[in-house]
Amino acid sequence: MNLDLDPSSPVPLYAQIVEQVRRQVALGALRPGDRLPTVRDLAVHVRVNRNTAARAIQELERRGVVRTRVGQGTFVQDRAAEIERAVLEEQMDQAIDRLLVEAGNTGITLEALAERFADRLEKFRKKQAGKEGGEHE
Amino acid sequence: MNLDLDPSSPVPLYAQIVEQVRRQVALGALRPGDRLPTVRDLAVHVRVNRNTAARAIQELERRGVVRTRVGQGTFVQDRAAEIERAVLEEQMDQAIDRLLVEAGNTGITLEALAERFADRLEKFRKKQAGKEGGEHE
Amino acid sequence: MNLDLDPSSPVPLYAQIVEQVRRQVALGALRPGDRLPTVRDLAVHVRVNRNTAARAIQELERRGVVRTRVGQGTFVQDRAAEIERAVLEEQMDQAIDRLLVEAGNTGITLEALAERFADRLEKFRKKQAGKEGGEHE
Amino acid sequence: MNLDLDPSSPVPLYAQIVEQVRRQVALGALRPGDRLPTVRDLAVHVRVNRNTAARAIQELERRGVVRTRVGQGTFVQDRAAEIERAVLEEQMDQAIDRLLVEAGNTGITLEALAERFADRLEKFRKKQAGKEGGEHE
């Protein structure tokens, strides 16, 4: 359970936890049947108020990502991986769509946007290539 | 001054006003020298309290978008259009970059993302084309 | 009557007018018995609302700098010059005192302040010398 | 947190709070990491409405003097002390410069001003000396 929280982000701590756990489920870092840390442990581990940790887990349960069995702990649900994976892809498409709508509102032509996109992608690719080999975590 | 507020949005009313006015300045719907509605008129028009409208306009002044002269009203600043325009483009690039990073985190290759992007863009273009002719304003 | 108003200053327009007229009286540019422009003329001349001009003159009268004789106009009072001159010097001393108090509050020693003062004065003197001969108004 | 507000001052209450907190940071009475009183406590303490106190603290955050973490309180920022200190010194220099310009406008020679300054400083020094020993806090 590697969680990386940013207290100065506008997105609430509990939401950051939820998001990152869902992502780990989607990517297979957490697999169906895996046991999550207890609220207490989670709170200590990510240095957060116990209420915040509790709220995060509660939210995960509400979304059906995990299931709490009293006395035993909280476990990743069976079909969670595929569901979260689909959600992630759906979100990506939505992000793209938002970009397109935004471009329209801004008066940028779709052609110009596509160009811009290609441009940023190229830059990004180069930056990635530069990092190769220097990776630690 | 067409403003469209969503009271159920998590973004505060005053911030929604700020955002939309900035956009209108960036897009040239409001031009340097133009006078904004008075605080009172704005409040009535968008159905918020006078204080809320005042806060929005104060925020706009703080950002240098408008200049208020007591007793006369508030006016769009001279260089506001270009500045806001630049901000808007910068935001667009940032949105694209976030998309790229996000893709990386999700394990999607940049190629797959580019494909996906082209795909959504095509769909969007068609939808746009379909709307043509039904446009009034 | 040369008045130089700054609409973007925090000090109100009417107060700027008052201040500058008093200064001119103190410095002898306006002398006892001199007639001020009418409210109407003043307003046109300095490009200000008539209410603002009226308020300025009213304030000058309240302070005894000028005296309005209905049907004839407003005139600089007899002893105004010496009084305003004294006021000006008094204000200068007060400004100095404020500086001293401020230095105390800031934890700057009086020695350091004196040094600082000498320093700025030297710089100021040089800048003045540089301007000589290039003066137009 | 000793704050001394003057309700009859033309400078708004919230701005007075901002100013005094900044000064305390500059002078080291409040140090980086220190926690400010809560909005509610501050309001009670200086006898203003909660909104007024909140506005002051928001303004401080906007200026980067403090950082607020919802649910925890607001804390003095790391580099705030040096920044505010620099601002204070800058203001002092500006005050001196204003004095010099003012002297020029008034027709006082710089020599006369320097003399005057030395004179007031001497008086001030004596008054300070007289107070020694009577100080309690």
Next chain:
DNA sequence: GTGGTCTAGACCACT
């Protein structure tokens, strides 16, 4: 008429 400040009191989200 304009904007600015302040109070009172309510409601909400986050920790």
Next chain:
DNA sequence: GTGGTCTAGACCACG
């Protein structure tokens, strides 16, 4: 508990 937003309504200074 924390801060943030919003409304209602009053008062003030400026033009």
